[in-house]
Amino acid sequence: xxxxxxxxxxxxxxxxxxxxxxxxxxxxxxxxxxxxxxxxxxxxxxxxxxxxxxxxxxxxxxxxxxxxxxxxxxxxxxxxxxxxxxxxxxxxxxxxxxxxxxxxxxxxxxxxxxxxxxxxxxxxxxxxxxxxxxxxxxxxxxxxxxxxxxxxxxxxxxxxxxxxxxxxxxxxxxxxxxxxxxxxxxxxxxxxxxxxxxxxxxxxxxxxxxxxxxxxxxxxxxxxxxxxxxxxxxxxxxxxxxxxxxxxxxxxxxxxxxxxxxxxxxxxxxxxxxxxxxxxxxxxxxxxxxxxxxxxxxxxxxxxxxxxxxxxxxxxxxxxxxxxxxxxxxxxxxxxxxxxxxxxxxxxxxxxxxxxxxxxxxxxxxxxxxxxxxxxxxxxxxxxxxxxxxxxxx
Numbered sequence: 001x002x003x004x005x006x007x008x009x010x011x012x013x014x015x016x017x018x019x020x021x022x023x024x025x026x027x028x029x030x031x032x033x034x035x036x037x038x039x040x041x042x043x044x045x046x047x048x049x050x051x052x053x054x055x056x057x058x059x060x061x062x063x064x065x066x067x068x069x070x071x072x073x074x075x076x077x078x079x080x081x082x083x084x085x086x087x088x089x090x091x092x093x094x095x096x097x098x099x100x101x102x103x104x105x106x107x108x109x110x111x112x113x114x115x116x117x118x119x120x121x122x123x124x125x126x127x128x129x130x131x132x133x134x135x136x137x138x139x140x141x142x143x144x145x146x147x148x149x150x151x152x153x154x155x156x157x158x159x160x161x162x163x164x165x166x167x168x169x170x171x172x173x174x175x176x177x178x179x180x181x182x183x184x185x186x187x188x189x190x191x192x193x194x195x196x197x198x199x200x201x202x203x204x205x206x207x208x209x210x211x212x213x214x215x216x217x218x219x220x221x222x223x224x225x226x227x228x229x230x231x232x233x234x235x236x237x238x239x240x241x242x243x244x245x246x247x248x249x250x251x252x253x254x255x256x257x258x259x260x261x262x263x264x265x266x267x268x269x270x271x272x273x274x275x276x277x278x279x280x281x282x283x284x285x286x287x288x289x290x291x292x293x294x295x296x297x298x299x300x301x302x303x304x305x306x307x308x309x310x311x312x313x314x315x316x317x318x319x320x321x322x323x324x325x326x327x328x329x330x331x332x333x334x335x336x337x338x339x340x341x342x343x344x345x346x347x348x349x350x351x352x353x354x355x356x357x358x359x360x361x362x363x364x365x366x367x368x369x370x371x372x373x374x375x376x377x378x379x380x381x382x383x384x385x386x387x388x389x390x391x392x393x394x
Contacts, residue, residue: 029085030130031082031083032082032083032130033080033083034080034081034131035081036072036078037069037071037072037077037093038069039079040065040068040079044088045065047088047091048115049065051090051091052115054117055116055118055120057113057141057142058115058141059271060111060141060274060310061246061267061268061274062111062112062267062274063111063115063141065115066241066246067093067105067238067267070241071093071104071237073233073237074095074230074234075230076095077093077104078093078094078096078104079104080127082114082116082130089117089120090114090120091114091116092113092127093105093112093115094131095372097371097372099132100134101133102137102368102371102372103138105234106138106368106372107225107368107372107373108225108276110138110139110274111139111329112138112139112141113140114127123143123145124137124140124145124334125145125334127334128334128335134334135333136334136368137330137332138151138313138368139153139329140331141330144328147332147334148330149332150328151313151314151331152314152325153312153328154310154313154319154323155309155310155323155324155326156309156323156324157308158307159306164302166299169321173321180288183286183288184287186287187284187287187289187292190287191256191257191284192255192257194253194254194255194256194261195253195254195258196253196300197252197253198249199249199251200252200263201250205250205252205260205263206250210235212263212280212281213279214226214227223373227373228373228374235265235277245270246268246269247267247268248267248268248276249266250263250266251293251297253289253292261280261287261289262280262289262292263278264277264278264293265277266297271307272306272307272309273301273306273309274312275310275311295322297309298322308326309322309323313329
C-alpha cells in the first residue's frame with residue numbers, strides 16, 4: 001500500500017493552540033496510513049521503540065513491537081500510522097472486522113493504545129475520525145477517555161526478591177497465606193512433593209492448557225475464544241519466540257507422579273510477567289493448585305529480577321489479595337454505526353438503571369469477543385446465538 005495513495009489516507013483538520021493575538025495557530029494536517037504488521041521496516045521499528053522509551057505508560061509487553069509482529073497473521077491485522085504533516089506521531093495496531101476496528105489480537109490484547117510520545121493527545125475519538133467505522137476498546141491505556149468507563153489495573157510490584165515480596169503479601173492478608181500454605185502441605189501429603197516448572201516447554205503442556213481452558217469456557221457458558229483457530233496460532237507463535245527474550249512463558253505444577261495439576265500461559269518480556277491464561281485440573285480444586293502456581297510464579301519472578309507481575313483489569317478477591325491497583329484502563333466504544341444490538345447495549349449503558357447497565361456491559365463484552373474471534377458470518381451467528389442463550393440462562 002502506497003503511503004501517499006489518496007484511497008488510503010483520510011485527512012482530518014487538526015486545530016492548534018491560539019497565538020497571542022487570539023487567532024488559531026497553523027498546525028499540520030493529520031492523516032493515517034494502514035499497513036500490515038509485516039511491512040514495519042527497521043526505520044519504523046526505531047521510531048516505535050523511541051516512542052515507547054519516551055512514554056512510561058507504554059512499558060507493558062503488549063506495547064512491544066514484537067507483540068504486533070507476532071500477531072501479523074491475525075485476520076484483519078493492520079497498523080495505523082498516524083502522521084502530522086509528513087512526520088509520524090503515532091502507531092495503533094488494529095484488526096478490522098467489517099466496519100468495526102478493535103485493538104490487534106482482541107480479545108487477547110489485555111491493554112492497548114497508541115504508541116506515541118507521552119505528550120501525544122491522540123485519542124479513540126480522533127482515531128475514528130481518521131479511520132472511519134467504529135472503534136471498540138476494552139482496556140485503553142493512558143489518559144482518561146471521555147465517555148469511557150474506568151477499569152482497575154491490578155499488579156504486584158515484585159522488586160527486592162522473594163522474601164521481601166512474601167513479607168508484603170503477608171501484610172496484605174496473613175490469614176489467606178496461612179491457608180494457602182496449609183493447602184500446599186495437604187497437596188504434598190496426598191500427592192507427593194509438587195513439581196514446579198517455571199518455563200515448561202513440553203508441547204503436551206501447551207495442548208493441555210488450551211484443552212483445559214476450552215473446557216472451562218464450556219462450563220461457564222463463555223464464548224470459546226480458541227475455537228476459531230487463529231487465537232491458538234498466536235499463542236503458539238509467541239511461545240516459539242520466547243527463547244529470544246520475549247513471548248509466551250508457560251509455567252506448570254505437577255504432582256509427584258507427573259500428572260498436571262495447573263498451568264499458566266503468561267506474556268513475558270523479562271521485566272513484566274503478565275499472567276494471561278491460568279488453568280487447573282478441577283479434580284484437585286480442593287488444593288487450590290491454580291493459586292499455588294500463581295504464588296510460585298510471583299516468588300520466582302521476584303528472585304529473577306522482574307519488576308512487576310500483572311494481573312490485568314478487573315477486581316476480584318484473589319487479585320486484591322495478590323496485587324494492588326496500579327492504575328486504570330478505559331473501556332468503551334466510539335461511535336460509528338454498528339449493529340442494532342450494539343447500539344442498544346450502548347443506550348442501556350448510558351440511560352438504564354443499574355441492573356440493566358450491568359446487562360448492557362455484559363452484552364457488549366460478549367459481542368466484542370465474538371466480533372474479535374469470529375471472522376466468518378457462520379462463526380459469528382453461532383457465537384451470537386450461544387451468547388444469547390447463555391445470558392438467558394444466567
